[in-house]
Amino acid sequence: MNATFDTIKQRNEKVIMRTYGRYPLALARAKGARLYDSDGKEYVDLLAGIAVCGLGHCRPELAKVMAEQADKLVHVSNLFYQEEQIVLAEKLLSTCQADKVFFCNSGAEANEGAIKLARRYMAKVRGSAAREILTLEGSFHGRTLATLTATAQTGKIKDGFEPLPGGFRSVPFADACALRAAVNENTAAVMVETVQGEGGVRPLPPEFVEALLALRREKGFLIIVDEVQTGMGRTGRFWAHEHYGITPDIFTVAKGLANGLPMGAVLATDEVARGFEPGTHATTFGGGGVLSAVASKVIDIMREERLVERAAELGAFFLGEAGKLQAKHPDKIAHVRGLGLMLGIELAAPGQDIWRALLDAGFVCNLTHERVLRLLPPLTIAREDLSAFLTTLDTILANRPTA
Ligand SMILES: Cc1ncc(COP(=O)(O)O)c(C=O)c1O
Numbered sequence: 001m002n003a004t005f006d007t008i009k010q011r012n013e014k015v016i017m018r019t020y021g022r023y024p025l026a027l028a029r030a031k032g033a034r035l036y037d038s039d040g041k042e043y044v045d046l047l048a049g050i051a052v053c054g055l056g057h058c059r060p061e062l063a064k065v066m067a068e069q070a071d072k073l074v075h076v077s078n079l080f081y082q083e084e085q086i087v088l089a090e091k092l093l094s095t096c097q098a099d100k101v102f103f104c105n106s107g108a109e110a111n112e113g114a115i116k117l118a119r120r121y122m123a124k125v126r127g128s129a130a131r132e133i134l135t136l137e138g139s140f141h142g143r144t145l146a147t148l149t150a151t152a153q154t155g156k157i158k159d160g161f162e163p164l165p166g167g168f169r170s171v172p173f174a175d176a177c178a179l180r181a182a183v184n185e186n187t188a189a190v191m192v193e194t195v196q197g198e199g200g201v202r203p204l205p206p207e208f209v210e211a212l213l214a215l216r217r218e219k220g221f222l223i224i225v226d227e228v229q230t231g232m233g234r235t236g237r238f239w240a241h242e243h244y245g246i247t248p249d250i251f252t253v254a255k256g257l258a259n260g261l262p263m264g265a266v267l268a269t270d271e272v273a274r275g276f277e278p279g280t281h282a283t284t285f286g287g288g289g290v291l292s293a294v295a296s297k298v299i300d301i302m303r304e305e306r307l308v309e310r311a312a313e314l315g316a317f318f319l320g321e322a323g324k325l326q327a328k329h330p331d332k333i334a335h336v337r338g339l340g341l342m343l344g345i346e347l348a349a350p351g352q353d354i355w356r357a358l359l360d361a362g363f364v365c366n367l368t369h370e371r372v373l374r375l376l377p378p379l380t381i382a383r384e385d386l387s388a389f390l391t392t393l394d395t396i397l398a399n400r401p402t403a
Helices: 003-015 060-070 083-093 107-125 145-150 176-182 206-219 289-304 307-328 352-360 383-398
Strands: 027-031 034-037 042-045 100-104 132-136 168-171 187-192 222-226 250-253 264-268 333-339 342-347 366-368 372-375
Touching: 042 383, 060 289, 083 100, 083 264, 083 289, 100 107, 107 132, 107 145, 107 187, 107 222, 107 250, 107 264, 145 168, 168 176, 176 206, 187 206, 206 222, 289 307, 307 333, 307 342, 307 383, 352 372, 352 383
Parallel strands: 132 168, 132 187, 187 222, 222 250
Antiparallel strands: 027 034, 034 042, 100 264, 250 264, 333 342, 342 372, 366 372
């Protein structure tokens, strides 16, 4: 640590609420897959702002669109039609089987909207009393009161925030029998991440998804897929639910949508979207001109640069190489898993020191559940950067005593 960092940290602690456990790094600048701290030290970014900057940092094409739109129309509210919003909706819908979009500002807000839509659809379109939302243990759906209740985790996330809203229940992760036992006439929707992100990069087993789809056919509840982290090409398909052949009734997106500008969306079939009518749901900033123009450009660039395919190829490469590393250090790496560029290396023991050694060596990644090194790099990352990370990890592990 140095004087610049210490000063920034002290100033931060004086004025910013203490909600985050921050990394010992003050970032000043970013470009592509590189981050630069307050002293100018360079880091390889394997996190992309937690799956947000899929196209890399500070793309000139996006800066241009942002600046042009900022000069044309920034905000007028959703009382008006805005072509930028319609263009974005058309582009998003061309990537999936949904029919309608609602734009909002974050992942939690998108999930909140999805929950509201599921309930209102049941109440007003189906005339059904079903209201309950089932989620899976280990999930993460956000920090608003409803989405943190939906989040099936224990610990700080819920502690002290009671009373929590009713109408949520969780079932053990990927347990088809438990899900079947939990579904009843009050089940409005089952909400899942196809790959749990905060839960430690855990893909749903395909057999569980088959059981979920069969149960939907039998019981008629809705499936909400939370694609906040997995969406926008991250897993090597535009949407992670494609890997599983799911047609969600509702799904949500946020993080990667506008490459760093705060934007989320709820997407639904025409049938389910009937649950909303004018005046039932809204948000002031949703789908504003700048955000919509940037997100449209994000989709264009993803297509031009074939970033979805790239994520699939690089992810397969990484998993292959990481698998070799696991074979070399079987006592230190317990498991390697992931889909596309949503990657996890589960260490055999708590890995704070390993994470810290990687940071010192110039690699920014994340440690979840104390032992899962989570990588969510820009989809544009160079293969060489991934190789360099693995070579560095190899050296760090080789120098650690056996667990
Ligand atoms: C799967 C998932 N859902 C929802 C959220 C919440 O998104 P936000 O922080 O934008 O509210 C996250 C954030 O990490 C997430 O990973």
